[in-house]
Amino acid sequence: MGKTAFIFPGQGAQSVGMGKDAFDAVPSSRHIFETADEKLGFSLSSIIFEGPEQDLKQTANTQPALLTTSIAYLEAFRAKGLNPDYVAGHSLGEYSALVCAGVLTFEEAVAIVRARGEYMEAAVPGGRGAMAAVLGADREALAGLCRSISDAGQLVELANMNCPGQIVISGTAEGVAAASERVKEAGGKRAIPLEVSGPFHSSLMKEAADRLAHKLKEASFQEAAVPVVANVTARPVTEAGAIRDLLVEQVYSPVLWQDSVEWMITQGVDTFVEIGPGNVLGGLIKKIDKSVSTIQINSLEGIDKLASLA
Numbered sequence: 129m130g131k132t133a134f135i136f137p138g139q140g141a142q143s144v145g146m147g148k149d150a151f152d153a154v155p156s157s158r159h160i161f162e163t164a165d166e167k168l169g170f171s172l173s174s175i176i177f178e179g180p181e182q183d184l185k186q187t188a189n190t191q192p193a194l195l196t197t198s199i200a201y202l203e204a205f206r207a208k209g210l211n212p213d214y215v216a217g218h219s220l221g222e223y224s225a226l227v228c229a230g231v232l233t234f235e236e237a238v239a240i241v242r243a244r245g246e247y248m249e250a251a252v253p254g255g256r257g258a259m260a261a262v263l264g265a266d267r268e269a270l271a272g273l274c275r276s277i278s279d280a281g282q283l284v285e286l287a288n289m290n291c292p293g294q295i296v297i298s299g300t301a302e303g304v305a306a307a308s309e310r311v312k313e314a315g316g317k318r319a320i321p322l323e324v325s326g327p328f329h330s331s332l333m334k335e336a337a338d339r340l341a342h343k344l345k346e347a348s349f350q351e352a353a354v355p356v357v358a359n360v361t362a363r364p365v366t367e368a369g370a371i372r373d374l375l376v377e378q379v380y381s382p383v384l385w386q387d388s389v390e391w392m393i394t395q396g397v398d399t400f401v402e403i404g405p406g407n408v409l410g411g412l413i414k415k416i417d418k419s420v421s422t423i424q425i426n427s428l429e430g431i432d433k434l435a436s437l438a
Contacts, residue, residue, distance in 0.1 A: 130398030257327030265316030
């Protein structure tokens with residue numbers, strides 16, 4: 129019998145109306161949305177269910193909205209009796225993974241990610257930073273190109289190693305534009321600008337990371353009940369203090385998603401259950417290794433499929 133990993137999406141997976149089926153039908157899921165509203169002091173659930181999309185896309189709203197929706201779906205199938213061997217999340221999704229593993233309570237996590245979003249938005253003035261998805265480039269060659277552009281005075285760095293042929297770069301608007309124009313030098317086909325409010329997972333986020341470090345000191349971290357495969361290292365971590373430190377580093381470090389998935393597969397994981405809106409991670413995993421199974425829990429229908437695994 130192979131192993132199972134629960135994985136959780138990050139920014140970009142959000143859509144207006146996500147999670148409403150769970151809210152309507154599952155009392156424990158409804159409680160998650162109500163808890164978020166109460167903890168944050170405003171109706172996050174109204175923004176999630178009704179929009180407008182512009183409000184949902186604001187980083188300080190997107191981050192708690194995705195966490196809340198992912199945990200609402202997690203609550204909806206906890207009773208089915210399937211437990212993961214590993215958990216992981218893409219960027220913001222790492223917080224959903226930590227709630228799943230019992231490291232943070234949902235109440236603490238939703239307050240932290242709301243603050244994280246605010247800190248990340250405030251770290252770099254609008255329009256100064258950018259991100260782009262580079263298709264087809266060699267990782268080492270692209271890293272070298274980014275270094276040469278950064279050395280010339282316009283910072284640009286690798287931000288997300290998503291899957292073979294898809295790497296996200298992040299930095300100053302000028303640095304990302306320069307690298308985007310030159311991706312063919314690194315074997316890339318093209319660069320697609322991303323609609324984001326800042327240069328996430330780059331060293332321009334150091335100020336946000338420092339502020340987050342203070343916020344995380346106030347939170348109560350527990351040992352992980354299930355190993356969490358960390359974005360920063362692509363290796364499992366269970367110790368509370370180490371998890372806290374890695375969350376600070378994660379803000380300005382690359383997300384090693386491809387490496388994380390490949391490591392879990394080497395440990396015998398053959399089923400990845402994506403919990404939360406969209407199906408971005410399942411798509412990336414298929415590009416990493418076609419032989420593994422992916423199950424999407426982005427609606428209550430997906431939970432019925434999952435029950436057959438238990």
